[in-house]
Amino acid sequence: MSFPIQTHELASLDICDETSQVAYFSMEIAILPSMPTYSGGLGVLAGDTLRSAADRGLRLAAVTLVHRKGYFRQVLGEDGVQTAVEQPWSPQDSLFEESARVSVVIEGRPVVVRAWRFDMEGVTGKVIPIYMLDTDLPENEESDRRLTDYLYGGDSDYRLRQEAVLGIGGALMLYALGYEPAVFHMNEGHAALLTVALMKRQVPAGQLSAISDADVNAIREHCVFTTHTPVPAGHDRFSMEQAKRILGEDCAGTLERLGCCHENLLNMTYIALRFSRFVNGVAMQHGIVSRVMFPEYKIDAITNGVHAATWTASSFQAVFDHALPRWRTDNLALRYAIDIPEDDIAAAHDVSKRILLSEVEKRTGVLLDANVFTIGFARRVATYKRADLLFSQPERIVELADKFGGLQILYAGKAHPADDPGKALIRRVVELAKGLESGKLHIFYLENYEWTLGSMMTAGVDLWLNNPKRPYEASGTSGMKAALNGVPSLSVLDGWWIEGCIDGVTGWAIPDFEEEAQESASIYDQLEKTILPMYYQQPKVWHGIMRSTIALNGSFFNTQRMLGQYVLNAYFPQKRMDFSAAALEHALAR
Structure with a gap:
């Protein structure tokens, strides 16, 4: 990285x-x-x-x-x-x-x-x-x-x-x-x-x-x-009939002449690329x-980021304000989170987790256990994001819950009203979840995923799961929000996670296999052999991973760094060159 x-x-x-x-x-x-x-x-x-x-x-x-x-x-x-x-x-x-x-x-x-x-x-x-x-x-x-x-x-x-x-x-x-x-x-x-x-x-x-x-x-x-x-x-993309009728013959014809059409359609991406x-x-x-x-x-x-001060939970904000007082104006200071005591990391996360579970209780009537490992999966629902991949071998989920004394999984996400396959995927996840519910396994699909619920989930779960079909994840930012709160990811190596994954340090990678069954098996295996044993049996090691997730990923995958790259590389590259030349001239003069 x-x-x-x-x-x-x-x-x-x-x-x-x-x-x-x-x-x-x-x-x-x-x-x-x-x-x-x-x-x-x-x-x-x-x-x-x-x-x-x-x-x-x-x-x-x-x-x-x-x-x-x-x-x-x-x-x-x-x-x-x-x-x-x-x-x-x-x-x-x-x-x-x-x-x-x-x-x-x-x-x-x-x-x-x-x-x-x-x-x-x-x-x-x-x-x-x-x-x-x-x-x-x-x-x-x-x-x-x-x-x-x-x-x-x-x-x-x-x-x-x-x-x-x-x-x-x-x-x-x-x-x-x-x-x-x-x-x-x-x-x-x-x-x-x-x-x-x-x-x-x-x-x-x-x-x-x-x-x-x-x-x-x-x-x-x-x-x-x-x-x-x-x-x-x-x-x-729009038909040329639409373009001429809505934008006018002169406008549509000019855009066509300038190479803004593709496959006989006016293409907004090609307009933007051309200009x-x-x-x-x-x-x-x-x-x-x-x-x-x-x-x-x-x-x-230019890799996406998230606004650190917005997506860091209040409990972690208090920890950062004490240990890294300049972190809001200089997100790179989060690198020094590596020196924050692990007990402070654990205590801050515990507060966030209890806030999330309180919200789950309000919505479902069920009070989940703050001591039980909790997985979060929340994003826009589209078929390529494969919300149901975790249910490929549902018996494995039951076995994991029984073996480790409990497992909680929280889903959320909207499908576009016109996306029938996406809406069908929500129904499938809800149906499968109901069939697996037991004393040690709880799976809930929380309705109306939006800003407030999203911030609770990225801060309050123990592991952020992301398993889109490669290479359809452009970037993804929910895992970045989780990282600011010390929550590691288990994710397919696509989008931002190719850059953010240090296996066993900031989270874990789901290898790219030809068959989905192999990918789901990898998820179960990593949960069973590495993640759940560490969480339940080696809490100090787990808290160390939380801390390194903040220091390595939280300090980099933020919009402050991203905007700096836009300013210097996209908006005003000449100013950057002028600045660098002036700095070099000053150094040589000395």
């Missing part, structure tokens, strides 16, 4: 001058637990990135949609059947409405857009604005007023209209508010249409047909793109996968 040496340079690099404004676009952003403006990992990453930007005082403004109806609240029946319930909220109750209005032409008619502002404050008191676009205005037709209601809702027409509002409307809104961004960062391809607004500013009278290769290159100098999806089907000077995947392995998917483009990698 390697640790980039450039991270510390961020503190010395002047990134706050007037030419250094960054515009960060994301379809979803997890801003507060009370705002249902995100669905999962992409939104949580965006929120954590912005929290670190505020911590650092980066001159950044973020753009997203308001999502008045939220994503959805998950209700699970006794049989595991998922029901989606709307989560409406009122931005006018807590946000500031900007006076600026912009207009986006959709299907030949103007759609008026306004913005609500949320000021995100960092640990040092510095603030960055988040602008949440809203089309619910009386000037708009009724169907257009609903365009910013649902996150990932509706049909593909609705999605393309939304992406026009986010990309084109978002860029126009920033200009209307007086911003002149030096960098536009597209967090996934949903915002790729911001390049249309940039093209219209680039040429006289906004005539897209006049765009030249030189104009494209000029725009590229201002654009950065992060791709998160290692599955081709996961990239937003970006820096492109990155979200982990080393994902960078490799992305280069295979898009061999004609240069794709780098």
Whole structure:
């Protein structure tokens, strides 16, 4: 596992001058637990990135949609059947409405857009604005007023209209508010249409047909793109009929002429790739996968992270505040957690575990035992994440519980309302869990996995399990949150875990086998031969692994380090070069 040496340079690099404004676009952003403006990992990453930007005082403004109806609240029946319930909220109750209005032409008619502002404050008191676009205005037709209601809702027409509002409307809104961004960062391809607004500013009278290769290159100098999806089907694509009808013949034709279509479909990823000077995947392995998917483009990698102060449980925050007082402003200080007494680590985890088990009791009526080994598995439910892999040989789970005097397993996760295979997977896990319930084995599927429950689980379980089908895990961040709380992972070597796994030090690897039965057998074997004996019979060794998990993984897999890499490698590489040259000149002069 390697640790980039450039991270510390961020503190010395002047990134706050007037030419250094960054515009960060994301379809979803997890801003507060009370705002249902995100669905999962992409939104949580965006929120954590912005929290670190505020911590650092980066001159950044973020753009997203308001999502008045939220994503959805998950209700699970006794049989595991998922029901989606709307989560409406009122931005006018807590946000500031900007006076600026912009207009986006959709299907030949103007759609008026306004913005609500949320000021995100960092640990040092510095603030960055988040602008949440809203089309619910009386000037708009009724169907257009609903365009910013649902996150990932509706049909593909609705999605393309939304992406026009986010990309084109978002860029126009920033200009209307007086911003002149030096960098536009597209967090996934949903915002790729911001390049249309940039093209219209680039040429006289906004005539897209006049765009030249030189104009494209000029725009590229201002654009950065992060791709998160290692599955081709996961990239937003639209028919040319849709593109021409919704965006207009001139816009669709220009994008087609500039190489933004693939297999006769307008492809948001190809738009972003075509117009970006820096492109990155979200982990080393994902960078490799992305280069295979898009061999004609240069794709780098910046591994994801999580916001340390947000995802560290209060019990561990108290330990870190005492032992590592600068850890909030300098996450690298968590390296020195290796010197924290093991008893302090154990005591802090015990508090977190009891909080989690208290929540489980509220939801299920069953009080689990804080002394019994507890496994956590929680994430967006998709078939490639294989939530049912642990049940491949259910008799082995029963045997483990009997042999070691108890085993507790907690599941959580939402399937997209349109994902029938995902919803079926939830039902299967619930059904299998009920069939295995005994005095020594307890398995629960907790409904409505979201920010608060997620933070309880990553802090309160004893082991974080992750077993996606390789190579479909772009990065994953839940295990990073667990690491901040001393919780080791047992995971497939994919995504971030390839970089984070030191076997027997920060957790354990599930080897890559041809057959799923072999992978599940590896999970059972490692639990039986290594993990459970260590937990129950060698608690001091176990607490040592918890401590090294914090020191090695918590100190690196955070958005402070990640943002530093974006600033120095993606946003302002020339400033880094200027800084390095100046430092070298100063050293030589001495």
